[in-house]
Every structure is written in C-alpha cells, then in structure tokens.
Amino acid sequence: MKNVVYFIGAGPGDPDLITVKGRNILMEADVIIYAGSLVSKEHFKNCKEGVEIHNSASMTLNEVIEVIEKSYKENKKVVRLHTGDPAIYGAIKEQMDELEKFNIPYEVVPGVSSFTAAASAIKREFTLPNVSQTVILTRVEGRTPVPEKESLEKLASIGASMALFLSVSMIDKVVEKLKKGYGRNVPIAVIQRATWEDQKCVIGTLDDIAEKVKKENITKTAQILVGDFIDCEYNKSLLYDEGFSHMFRKGKDEDSSN
Incomplete structure (x- = not known):
C-alpha cells in the first residue's frame, strides 16, 4: 500500500459488499476516518492491531483534514471510509481540494451504492x-x-x-x-x-x-x-433473443440461412 490517502466506498451496509481492493487497503491502514453510524463497525474486525479510528460524525471538515495531514506527515497509511460509493452525496470533493492544497496524494476506491x-x-x-x-x-x-x-x-x-x-x-x-x-x-x-x-x-x-x-x-x-x-409489463431484452445477432452470437434466422 503506497503512501497516499484512500477514499474508499464501504458499500451500503453489509460489510461483505466492500470491494476486495477496498478491504485489502483497509486491512493495512494505520488511521481510519469513517462515516459514523452509516458504516458498519464490522469492517474494523480485520484491521491491524493498534489502528487509529476516528468517527467523522462529530468532526468538522478542518478536523478531518488535520488528522489526515498529521498522519500523512508521520508516514501513516490513511483511509477515509465513506458509506456506499463516495462519489454520490459523499462530500469528498471538498476534502480532496483541501488535500491538494497540502500536496497530499489521494485515490478513490468506488463502492456499491x-x-x-x-x-x-x-x-x-x-x-x-x-x-x-x-x-x-x-x-x-x-x-x-x-x-x-x-x-x-x-x-x-x-x-x-x-x-x-x-x-x-x-x-x-x-x-x-x-x-x-x-x-x-x-x-x-x-x-x-x-x-x-x-x-x-x-x-x-x-x-x-x-x-x-x-x-x-x-x-x-x-x-x-x-x-x-x-411493477409493470415489459418487453424482453434483445440481448438474449434467439433471433438477435451480435458479435458473440448469430441469431436463429441467420444460422438457418447458412
């Protein structure tokens, strides 16, 4: 795990719905800032001993950035753990903008919304x-x-x-x-x-x-x-229709003409 700050989508609730990549990074983290009651604490069971965990529910933006900046300068691996997918109502843009001011590199790992x-x-x-x-x-x-x-x-x-x-x-x-x-x-x-x-x-x-x-x-x-x-009536997809051809499959009519 390289020394960048990771914004990770924890998924909607079930701890198994975090991505494999997200879980692997989380297991190596030294510092985790997570989104309060919206993120299951089950995610922390496999974290390494001594990991520092902060609940951002009671923190301001400045306080979050202060923790990240301090931890990064100490060469600690930081994870910002968001609920669902961080790109949707995650308020991560303002955090990323602040990190750029301090020249702190970061990556975003998507999650299940x-x-x-x-x-x-x-x-x-x-x-x-x-x-x-x-x-x-x-x-x-x-x-x-x-x-x-x-x-x-x-x-x-x-x-x-x-x-x-x-x-x-x-x-x-x-x-x-x-x-x-x-x-x-x-x-x-x-x-x-x-x-x-x-x-x-x-x-x-x-x-x-x-x-x-x-x-x-x-x-x-x-x-x-x-x-x-x-709740509605709908047409079936052409993708699996026996008469529909695409690059991986010939349609029934096409097959019979050859």
Missing part, C-alpha cells in the same frame, strides 16, 4: 426495455438546496426510473412533488438500511406510500425508488 442495493433488496431492475432506459439519482431540497432546473417535479415529468437519497424524512413533500411531475399514480418503494440485518422494505404507490412509511416508522437512512420498473 445504496441505490443499487435498494433495487437488489426488492429484486427489481431499473432499466427495462420499453419502460425506462434512464435512471435519475436525486434528492428533494431540505437544508441543502437543489437547483431549480433539477426540481423533483421536472425530473419526474421525464418518466424515468428514479432513486431519491436523503429524502424519506420529507415523504409527504416527496409524494406531492412526484404526483405533480408524473401526473399519475406510479409505483414507489422505500428501502431502509438496505443490506443491513434490520433492512426494511415498503412497496406501494404514490397514493399510499406515505401512510405505509409512517406506519413502519421509517424516518431516515432509506432510499426512495420510483417508477414503472417496480
């Missing part, structure tokens, strides 16, 4: 032929604003499959905006703590999901998946 974990939890595929070939990742505005051009109503009007982060605490607001955008009652699912042992899945429609979510007392750490892909 909670939006794909949520789809696997309800056994669905976002991209179905003739239904949707587009997935929109977004959130509703809260304390963090959302650009007007990315309002939930406008995005929903496209009719694509959607995954909403950081929004379940405002489920009534989410439903109101989605109804305006879709203009009809569409399937929706809420998955709390996908891949954790206490995972909880609720499936409904825009008309009843808010009530179901409140009944299950889901108020945080949940993905909201929206779109017809959750």
